[in-house]
Amino acid sequence: MPPNHRKRSKSRSWKRKLERKAGQSAFLFILVNKPGFRYTLLALILCFLGAGLYVAPLWNIAPETYGKTVRASLYRIHEARGWKEKAIAAAEQDDLEETAFLLRMALSRNSLDPDLYRMVLTNGMAFDAQSPSEIRDVALKGEQLLLLTATNAADLNLVLTYNRLRGQDNLSAGMLLALPDPTPDQVMELFHLLYTSRRVEDFERAYTLHAGRLPADLRSQADLYQTAVQALQTQSEENAVAMIDRMRAGSNSALERQLRLDVYGHLEAVDLFKEVFQEIQKNEEDQPEQHALYWKLLSSSGQLINARKLAAQYWPQVIQHRFIRLEPVVQLAKAYLDLGLSDRSWEVFQLVEPTFGDNPRYWMEFGDLLIEAQQWQDVISHAVKLRTQRGGIADTKVYAFFIEGLALGKQKMTMPATTAFKRLIEESPLKNATMVTRMAQGMVEVGHGDLALEFLALHDAMIEDRPVFFDLMFQAAKLAGNPAALSAAMKSLEEASAPAPVTAKRRLEKAVLMLDDTEQPLGTFLQVRSASDWSDSERLLVASARWLQGDVSGLEAQLNSIESESLASHEKALMTLIQFDRLVQLGRLEEARSLLILMEEDRLFPGYEAKLESLKIQLNTSPQESP
Numbered sequence: 003m004p005p006n007h008r009k010r011s012k013s014r015s016w017k018r019k020l021e022r023k024a025g026q027s028a029f030l031f032i033l034v035n036k037p038g039f040r041y042t043l044l045a046l047i048l049c050f051l052g053a054g055l056y057v058a059p060l061w062n063i064a065p066e067t068y069g070k071t072v073r074a075s076l077y078r079i080h081e082a083r084g085w086k087e088k089a090i091a092a093a094e095q096d097d098l099e100e101t102a103f104l105l106r107m108a109l110s111r112n113s114l115d116p117d118l119y120r121m122v123l124t125n126g127m128a129f130d131a132q133s134p135s136e137i138r139d140v141a142l143k144g145e146q147l148l149l150l151t152a153t154n155a156a157d158l159n160l161v162l163t164y165n166r167l168r169g170q171d172n173l174s175a176g177m178l179l180a181l182p183d184p185t186p187d188q189v190m191e192l193f194h195l196l197y198t199s200r201r202v203e204d205f206e207r208a209y210t211l212h213a214g215r216l217p218a219d220l221r222s223q224a225d226l227y228q229t230a231v232q233a234l235q236t237q238s239e240e241n242a243v244a245m246i247d248r249m250r251a252g253s254n255s256a257l258e259r260q261l262r263l264d265v266y267g268h269l270e271a272v273d274l275f276k277e278v279f280q281e282i283q284k285n286e287e288d289q290p291e292q293h294a295l296y297w298k299l300l301s302s303s304g305q306l307i308n309a310r311k312l313a314a315q316y317w318p319q320v321i322q323h324r325f326i327r328l329e330p331v332v333q334l335a336k337a338y339l340d341l342g343l344s345d346r347s348w349e350v351f352q353l354v355e356p357t358f359g360d361n362p363r364y365w366m367e368f369g370d371l372l373i374e375a376q377q378w379q380d381v382i383s384h385a386v387k388l389r390t391q392r393g394g395i396a397d398t399k400v401y402a403f404f405i406e407g408l409a410l411g412k413q414k415m416t417m418p419a420t421t422a423f424k425r426l427i428e429e430s431p432l433k434n435a436t437m438v439t440r441m442a443q444g445m446v447e448v449g450h451g452d453l454a455l456e457f458l459a460l461h462d463a464m465i466e467d468r469p470v471f472f473d474l475m476f477q478a479a480k481l482a483g484n485p486a487a488l489s490a491a492m493k494s495l496e497e498a499s500a501p502a503p504v505t506a507k508r509r510l511e512k513a514v515l516m517l518d519d520t521e522q523p524l525g526t527f528l529q530v531r532s533a534s535d536w537s538d539s540e541r542l543l544v545a546s547a548r549w550l551q552g553d554v555s556g557l558e559a560q561l562n563s564i565e566s567e568s569l570a571s572h573e574k575a576l577m578t579l580i581q582f583d584r585l586v587q588l589g590r591l592e593e594a595r596s597l598l599i600l601m602e603e604d605r606l607f608p609g610y611e612a613k614l615e616s617l618k619i620q621l622n623t624s625p626q627e628s629p
Contacts, residue, residue, distance in 0.1 A: 082112035089121060098129040102136075109143075119147035120157070123164045130361045132168075135397075135433045141170040148177065162191070169329070171195050179204060184212065186220050193227045205231055223257055230261040239269050256287055263292065272299040290323060290330040294337035301341060310341050317346065325354050332367045336374075344375055362397045369405045381409035385422075397437070400429045404441045411448025423453045430460045438465065442474045449571055451481025469500035476508050480515060481572060483608050488512060506530045510543060514576075515607040520547035538568045542577055549580050558584060575605035579614060586621050594621055 085108035092101040105122050112118065126132065126140040144161035151157045158177070165174040178184060178192040189212045196205040205227070213224045229249040233242040246262050259282050266275040279296055282288050293316050300309035325331055331354050338346040351368045358364035365388055372381045385406035388398045407422030423445055432438055438461045445454035455478040458471065465471040472495040479487035492512050496505060510523040524547040531540065545560040561581060566574055578601045585594035598621070603614065 078111050082108050082115065082118075085111060086115075086118060086121075093121070093125065098125055101125050102129055113146075114150060116147055116150050116157070119143050119150070120160060123147070123160055127164055127167055130358065132361070134363065134436070137168045137170070141165055141168065141173050145173065145177070153177075153181070158188075171199055175199065175201065175204070179208065186216050189213075189216060190220055190223060193224055197227050197231060200234070202231060202235060223255075226255075226258055226261055230265055233265045234268055239271065242269060243271070243274065256285065259285070259287065267295050267299065270299060270302065272303045272305075275299055290320065290325075291333045294330075294333045297337050297341060306341070310343065313338060313341055313343060313346070320350065321353065325357060328354075328358055328361065328363060328367065331358070332371075335367075335371055339371060339375055344377075347371060347375070359392075360395060362395045362401075365392060365395070365398050366401055369401065373405065373408065376412070378409040378413050381405050385409070397432075397434065400426055400432060401437070403429065404444060407450075408444045408448060411445075411450065416449075419448060420450065420453065423450055423457075427453065427457050427460070430457060431464070432461065433464075435461070435465050435467075439467075439470060439474065442478065446474065446477045446481060449481055451478040452484075454478035455482055455484065455487060468498040469495065469504065472498055473500065473504060473508065476511075480511065480607070481570070483572075485516060485608055488515065503530045507540065507543070510547060514543060514546045514550065515609075517550065517609050517613075520550050523547070524551075538564045538566075539570070539573060542569065542573055546576060546580060549583070554584065554587075571602060572605045572607065575602045576607075576610075578602075579606065579610065579617075582614075583617055586617050591621060 085104055089101050089104035089108060092104055102122075102125055105118060105125065108115070109118050109122070122140055122143050126137070132140070141161075141164065144164055147157050148161060161177065162174050165171065172195075175192060175195040178188055178195070181188065184192065189208075192208055192212075193205065196208060209224065209228055213221060213228070216224055226249055229245055233245040233249075236242040236245065242265065246265055249258060250262060259278055262278045263275065263282060266278060275296065279288070279292065282292070293312070297309040297313050300306070300312070320334065331350060335347040335350040338344070338350065351364070351371070355364070365384075369381065369384050369388075372384055385402040388402035392398050403422050403426035407419045407426065410419035410422060426441065432441075438457075442454050442458050445451075445457065455475065458465075458475055458478060462471070472491050476488065476491035476495060479485075479491050489512070492508055495508055500508075506523070506527045506529075510520065510527045512518070513520040513523045524544065527544070536544070541560065541564050545557060545564075548554075548560075549557060557580070561577060564577065566577060569577065578597060582594055582597050582601065585591070585597060598618070603611075606614065
């Protein structure tokens with residue numbers, strides 16, 4: 003029998019067996035006799051297998067330099083690639099904000115693609131309209147890029163460039179400190195960063211490790227930094243100047259002049275500063291912020307007229323200067339304000355609006371300057387402008403509600419201020435911890451303790467500085483007249499290991515407000531706080547504690563030494579109550595009645611109502627005023 007005949011026989015035998023089985027199973031019958039069903043079933047099986055391969059995390063997406071294997075699905079890879087292509091298209095259209103968003107979406111799908119991080123950094127250098135939290139986030143992505151690519155030179159330079167442009171010098175210093183074998187240029191950049199940030203211990207360690215390996219020209223520059231660091235650490239101004247003189251004798255470079263100027267500014271040695279500043283101006287190396295510092299030194303040394311004259315003469319150069327960083331703008335504006343030239347302050351900001359108008363920090367710094375000048379109507383106008391014209395810039399809307407509430411509160415316009423702060427709370431939680439603590443402090447300053455408590459509660463998890471957070475909670479609870487919140491904040495403050503002076507003061511405040519025994523808290527406070535350093539608020543606190551103990555010797559003199567205008571409203575109410583009590587006890591009833599009219603009873607902390615009512619009864623039942 004031919005071989006092919008045997009194969010056909012075997013095939014027919016298998017088919018006959020399957021047909022016999024099919025007679026016993028409907029599924030097998032259809033499978034054998036319906037070819038279309040067979041093909042459909044096969045297609046479904048292949049689809050399920052394909053879908054499994056598509057969504058299963060089988061594919062390594064980590065770059066070789068990462069050192070680990072990280073697997074993702076084809077679905078995630080294709081999704082990330084789609085977002086990446088959209089980001090490239092947006093970048094080609096110069097839509098920086100859209101590019102930033104699309105890159106974030108792409109990274110959420112594939113966080114191990116070095117090209118995405120490079121695009122984020124490049125876009126971040128061109129995109130000025132970034133909030134501080136966004137700038138920090140991009141800088142941290144730079145650190146992730148270096149982890150992925152084992153800190154290759156090109157990526158390190160990209161990250162350092164971004165950090166330099168966006169003011170993330172501490173991150174750059176940390177990266178350079180971690181390099182096992184930095185290049186000479188990297189060593190010099192590290193020295194510069196550590197010096198400008200005054201990280202003395204890190205500088206000394208880096209100098210010891212790397213200075214000896216530098217070529218001669220860079221070693222001389224490193225020695226200049228070392229001398230300047232030592233001069234800044236020297237307690238004696240005479241010794242510091244002697245060090246700088248030796249540095250000057252061994253060099254005549256732009257770096258040497260800039261370091262001398264920096265040290266003299268730190269020492270507030272105005273004549274020496276003037277001498278080197280004139281050298282810098284002669285060599286056309288001067289910067290706007292150095293002029294601002296010079297005016298400040300002149301003013302603080304009693305040469306206000308000369309400082310104003312120089313500031314006025316410099317104005318044409320301010321107009322012509324091309325500012326690429328916001329910091330010099332802020333320093334110049336503050337300097338003009340300090341000299342009493344407030345119109346120039348506002349003009350400085352208006353000059354650079356075309357350059358920095360999309361930067362949220364520009365609007366916040368401008369608002370802060372108006373607040374510093376206590377130009378409350380201008381602050382409100384600025385807030386309205388931010389909401390209506392610049393509300394799309396990150397963080398400016400919430401900042402606008404804050405400064406509006408603060409300005410209204412400073413003008414005792416309680417209801418409108420409450421409305422503004424409530425709008426701020428509606429926009430919460432915020433992402434910037436520094437902004438949160440500052441806004442809570444502002445609410446406390448203008449007496450909105452209840453709103454400050456609510457605002458802080460929304461941000462509990464994000465505030466890393468727990469002593470600061472709980473101290474703000476304490477102040478807010480005090481203003482809100484909330485005994486339960488006050489006790490909870492005091493307990494948390496102690497558990498957070500807050501500094502002893504803070505804890506001692508708050509413990510004494512709690513004892514006074516809650517009408518507890520003040521003897522031990524007062525003793526602790528007196529141990530950690532010298533009387534010469536007391537504020538008016540602390541003088542009242544000590545007087546209140548002694549009053550509650552029944553110690554009234556010298557109480558009237560203590561109260562008279564307090565400038566009541568510096569006190570918060572709840573403190574004024576307590577001070578008035580103490581004075582009212584003394585007048586009643588001394589029988590000076592007409593004076594007591596006059597003072598009672600002025601008392602803001604609703605500002606007293608809960609628990610004092612009974613004490614006040616008792617004094618009122620005593621006042622009304624006293625037969626006559628003592629002579």
